[in-house]
Amino acid sequence: MRRYYILCSVVFLLLQLFSCSENKKGFDFAIYGADGANDNSGDSETNTSYSLPDIDLTNWKVTLPIGNPTSVGPPEILDYATNDVLKPYMYNDSIEGALVFFTKPGSSTPNSKYSRTELREQMVSGSDDTNWTFSQGGIIKGRLRMDEISSDSNGNPHRTIVMQIHGRLTNEQRDLIGEDDNNAPPIMKISWFNGYVRLNSKELKNPNAEVPEILHTDAWDNDSGYTFPTYVGYEPFTLEIRAGDGLMEVVLNDNETKTYTGNSIEKWGIFENYFKAGNYLGTTNENAFARVKYYSLNVIH
Secondary structure, three states, rough: OOHHHHHHHHHHHHHHHHHHHHOOOOOOOOOOOOOOEEOOOOOOOOOOOOOEEEEEOOEEEEEOOOOOOOEEOOOHHHHHHOOOOOOOOOOEEOOEEEEEEOOOOOOOOOOOOOEEEEEEEOOOOOEOOEOOOOOOOOOEEEEEEEEEEOOOOOOOOOEEEEEEEEEEHHHHHHHHHOOOOOOOEEEEEEEEOOOEEEEEEEEEEEOOOOOHHHHHHOOOOOOOOOEEEOOOOOOOEEEEEEEEEEEEEEEEOOEEEEEEOOHHHHHHHOOEEEEEEEEOOOOOOOOOEEEEEEEEEEEEE
């Protein structure tokens, strides 16, 4: 029996030596504990875990709340992490694996009084001239969350737009109605509003209107809006917009859908469109701000 215990002890020691030898070859079993947290006890070096957002910026440009306003597109936007112009407004949170969009009141575009740090889709990288119609279709899907936002004088959080489908006049349409730019209304604006996801679309003031009347921005009015009943608060949520011939759908968290059909959506098919995503703050109050985090963003046509 004594020989048996001696033999077991020898085998145990050999196994311990083998394990240490394997660790020296590159197997480090002590970096993370069972809960995935770093265990640095007794270790002078800190092991850091980080991740990056699942967002390809090749076909996006960003508008900032500075300049006239300032826009940065490809290829410069691809180096946003080291771009001194972009870094205060668009940067990585490598702990959460998110792309952060920070904005505050400042410069605005010609057709708005509000500021933004917001991406604009470019189907052809570096150009705004190629866009899509509802008959061609498009899908945008992102995972995001509101990180922090200022409040008004009553203590209510401000509102910010986090995703859009924006209309655009072709050059021929612009010239037909005598406009000096290609701007058309947004057919879908999705806002974070006091912890809820709020949708606003457009509808024709005159249901019988045709071209060229419907090409004018003032031919369209805001609809009554729709708020998804689910409270998202400051937690991550998933948003998807699907556009097709005479149809638009908005999906929250893959299980709540708001569908738009009918006369106005059908006649909207005359316009070109592009997707937008980011942080478009709905206030000009001094000291207001918002910080939105996107974990993923994908577009399909």
